[in-house]
Amino acid sequence: MEKETLVQCVPIEMMERLKKLLSRLWEDNNPAGVHLGAIMDEFDSDIKALSGVVKEYEADFSGRLKFVEEEYRERIGMLEKDLADYKARMSGLDKARGENSKKILELEEALKRKDAELGALRIRLAEEGSQLNSKYVAKMQELYDRVSRKELEVLSSWEEKNKALETKHSILETEYSGKARQFKQHEKVLEDEFNSRKEELIKTFDRIRLELDARDAALSAREIELSALENRRRTITTDDI
Numbered sequence: 554m555e556k557e558t559l560v561q562c563v564p565i566e567m568m569e570r571l572k573k574l575l576s577r578l579w580e581d582n583n584p585a586g587v588h589l590g591a592i593m594d595e596f597d598s599d600i601k602a603l604s605g606v607v608k609e610y611e612a613d614f615s616g617r618l619k620f621v622e623e624e625y626r627e628r629i630g631m632l633e634k635d636l637a638d639y640k641a642r643m644s645g646l647d648k649a650r651g652e653n654s655k656k657i658l659e660l661e662e663a664l665k666r667k668d669a670e671l672g673a674l675r676i677r678l679a680e681e682g683s684q685l686n687s688k689y690v691a692k693m694q695e696l697y698d699r700v701s702r703k704e705l706e707v708l709s710s711w712e713e714k715n716k717a718l719e720t721k722h723s724i725l726e727t728e729y730s731g732k733a734r735q736f737k738q739h740e741k742v743l744e745d746e747f748n749s750r751k752e753e754l755i756k757t758f759d760r761i762r763l764e765l766d767a768r769d770a771a772l773s774a775r776e777i778e779l780s781a782l783e784n785r786r787r788t789i790t791t792d793d794i
Contacts, residue, residue, distance in 0.1 A: 571593060578586030
């Protein structure tokens with residue numbers, strides 16, 4: 554397996570100077586010439602191979618350059634054709650612009666006539682507006698007077714209604730105060746009656762509880778008495794047997 558060698562570009566002038574140095578070393582019978590010659594022989598093939606690579610790169614670059622030049626030449630031709638088309642269109646537009654200039658002059662004359670008509674119309678509208686404004690002011694004054702009279706009538710009616718409402722409110726407040734007092738009195742009577750009945754119920758409950766306790770005590774005593782009689786009866790029966 555061949556060992557890969559790193560290749561670096563070497564200037565031609567440097568190689569020429571090394572060759573001259575090698576010649577002087579050989580002439581002087583200097584042993585260093587042997588080593589330098591061996592080194593140059595060792596890398597001579599690489600330098601020649603590198604020269605071939607450079608030539609290949611130059612040939613490839615030349616081909617690419619030619620291709621790019623042809624491509625740009627075609628694009629330039631297309632652009633020149635487009636430019637010619639644009640010039641033709643501009644010429645047509647210049648001609649149309651001349652025709653449009655004539656139409657613009659005609660339109661300007663028509664516009665001036667319309668401006669004059671519009672000015673006359675504005676004057677007439679101003680006069681009619683002034684008349685309408687006078688009529689509007691008169692109508693507004695009439696409406697204001699009518700509204701003022703109506704407002705005074707409504708205000709007078711409102712004051713009368715307000716007085717009537719205040720009187721009615723005073724009467725209702727008096728009636729409410731009287732009924733509130735009656736309600737409190739009635740509430741007091743009901744509360745006293747409730748407390749009295751509650752006290753009676755408590756007393757009745759206590760009396761019934763005492764009666765029940767007495768009955769329970771009597772029943773307990775009766776049960777004890779019956780139990781004693783039963784025991785005595787059994788004793789007598791046993792003795793007789």
